[in-house]
Amino acid sequence: MSQVQASPATPPRLAEEADVVSVHGGKPLVGEVSVRGAKNLVTKAMVASLLADEPSVLRSVPDIRDVAVVRGLLEAHAVSVTNTGTDELTLDPRSVKSAHFAEIDAHAGSSRIPILFCGPLLHQLGEAFVPDLGGCHIGDRPINFHLDALRAFGAVVEKTPAGIALKAPHRLTGATVELPYPSVGATEQVLLTAVRAQGVTELKNAAIEPEIMDLIQVLQKMGAIISVETDRTILIEGVDSLSGYDHRALYDRNEAASWAAAALATKGKILVKGATQLELLTFLNVYRKVGGEFTVTDEGIEFRHPGGSLRPTVIETDVHPGFMTDWQQPMVVALTQAEGRSIVHETVYEKRFGFTDALNDMGADITVHKEGIASITRRVPRRALEQAAVINGPTPLTGANIRVPDLRGGFSHVIAAVTAQGESVVSNVGIISRGYEHLWEKLEALGASFELGS
Numbered sequence: 328m329s330q331v332q333a334s335p336a337t338p339p340r341l342a343e344e345a346d347v348v349s350v351h352g353g354k355p356l357v358g359e360v361s362v363r364g365a366k367n368l369v370t371k372a373m374v375a376s377l378l379a380d381e382p383s384v385l386r387s388v389p390d391i392r393d394v395a396v397v398r399g400l401l402e403a404h405a406v407s408v409t410n411t412g413t414d415e416l417t418l419d420p421r422s423v424k425s426a427h428f429a430e431i432d433a434h435a436g437s438s439r440i441p442i443l444f445c446g447p448l449l450h451q452l453g454e455a456f457v458p459d460l461g462g463c464h465i466g467d468r469p470i471n472f473h474l475d476a477l478r479a480f481g482a483v484v485e486k487t488p489a490g491i492a493l494k495a496p497h498r499l500t501g502a503t504v505e506l507p508y509p510s511v512g513a514t515e516q517v518l519l520t521a522v523r524a525q526g527v528t529e530l531k532n533a534a535i536e537p538e539i540m541d542l543i544q545v546l547q548k549m550g551a552i553i554s555v556e557t558d559r560t561i562l563i564e565g566v567d568s569l570s571g572y573d574h575r576a577l578y579d580r581n582e583a584a585s586w587a588a589a590a591l592a593t594k595g596k597i598l599v600k601g602a603t604q605l606e607l608l609t610f611l612n613v614y615r616k617v618g619g620e621f622t623v624t625d626e627g628i629e630f631r632h633p634g635g636s637l638r639p640t641v642i643e644t645d646v647h648p649g650f651m652t653d654w655q656q657p658m659v660v661a662l663t664q665a666e667g668r669s670i671v672h673e674t675v676y677e678k679r680f681g682f683t684d685a686l687n688d689m690g691a692d693i694t695v696h697k698e699g700i701a702s703i704t705r706r707v708p709r710r711a712l713e714q715a716a717v718i719n720g721p722t723p724l725t726g727a728n729i730r731v732p733d734l735r736g737g738f739s740h741v742i743a744a745v746t747a748q749g750e751s752v753v754s755n756v757g758i759i760s761r762g763y764e765h766l767w768e769k770l771e772a773l774g775a776s777f778e779l780g781s
């Protein structure tokens with residue numbers, strides 16, 4: 328029986344606050360889920376509202392912890408954030424002011440987004456402060472590209488024990504910035520800074536993820552002049568001021584891919600309402616090669632296990648339009664059920680296979696090679712980031728006590744527990760609510776059986 332209920336001993340107040348879940352696995356997930364705006368766009372669009380001299384309206388905002396963190400940071404800077412509909416926020420920056428250190432520090436460690444406040448705050452206030460940054464434990468996640476870009480615009484950057492203090496002695500000026508790697512965050516940093524800088528900015532080797540294209544649409548609605556060339560070059564003509572925007576966020580394709588993998592791993596069938604094909608082209612190719620079936624409709628995309636066996640595959644994570652790093656963890660769970668040897672190369676982060684230990688505890692046969700596998704021709708060779716996971720399948724999974732390491736790894740652990748025969752106790756699941764909206768309600772609707780505790 329499905330039950331989104333607290334364990335009697337330690338009941339969490341809300342499902343999202345649960346920290347432990349007992350899962351009774353072995354049942355396919357069947358049904359439908361809806362996905363709202365992308366975590367990795369919504370949070371950035373919220374920051375973009377800071378650049379305006381009037382309110383903005385953002386729609387399809389998911390109820391996730393990362394949105395709450397950015398809301399807290401905006402409110403700390405006296406931006407008024409109001410719920411004006413079930414999933415709509417109105418963000419009014421007209422009283423923006425510097426935040427107290429304690430208010431910013433309260434959010435330190437819980438998100439990577441504070442770094443993106445720099446450009447907008449430098450334009451609005453002439454100064455900005457960034458606390459120590461958090462995010463998932465998936466590697467070093469340095470911010471050198473961000474700081475180099477901000478310096479190129481004329482910002483003065485001072486590192487202090489508590490964080491980074493930035494000042495704009497004069498109006499920031501457009502710059503030529505060439506990123507050493509098409510970093511998503513650094514591309515957003517340049518966009519959010521260049522739109523109000525004096526003069527033209529040329530950004531080379533930019534990231535071109537769909538969430539970035541959606542952010543560009545937000546900025547264009549605000550009055551920005553941005554052109555995207557075909558060779559990862561983005562040109563931005565700075566303007567003196569920007570107006571508010573009214574925007575419906577692009578759907579969360581990472582959540583959609585997660586549910587797609589869950590359908591495959593559990594031999595189920597899930598209609599992901601709100602998903603569209605274009606942003607998932609690369610994922611859908613891999614899904615099909617593995618043997619997964621899907622149907623695209625106006626309503627969304629239905630993902631199905633074909634019955635019979637799945638095929639192994641070789642995947643290399645990459646920047647867009649490659650196979651996203653955020654898709655590999657749930658797909659690895661599905662690949663434990665494929666007939667034969669699969670290989671997943673992770674080229675974006677250096678520590679994104681930590682979640683596979685728990686899968687092995689459940690009966691999977693996964694070996695992580697720190698140096699990658701030399702016999703495979705690498706399309707994107709990246710220094711130390713050469714690890715590969717070799718997955719031999721199919722291996723039946725059985726319930727175990729496991730601990731969630733990070734957001735995407737956490738979703739994968741829950742899906743592995745739903746796939747496994749018997750009971751699993753999965754701890755530290757609270758982290759999953761950073762990026763997956765109403766996970767437990769959705770799992771219940773899909774027929775999963777579990778109890779939540781704290």
Ligand code: EPU
Pocket residue numbers: 366367439440463466467468469470471472473474508509510511512513534581651652653675676677734735762
């Ligand atoms: N990098 C640097 N220096 C920098 C910035 C990045 O060396 O200044 C390196 C990173 O260490 C990493 C690579 O560049 O090896 C890629 O990092 P990127 O900047 O592209 O990632 P990000 O902006 O920090 C966003 C998403 C991630 C997603 C990546 C890749 C947000 C809030 N986060 O991170 O999402 O995996 O892009 O697409 O947008 C997630 O949703 O779980 C998540 C981790």
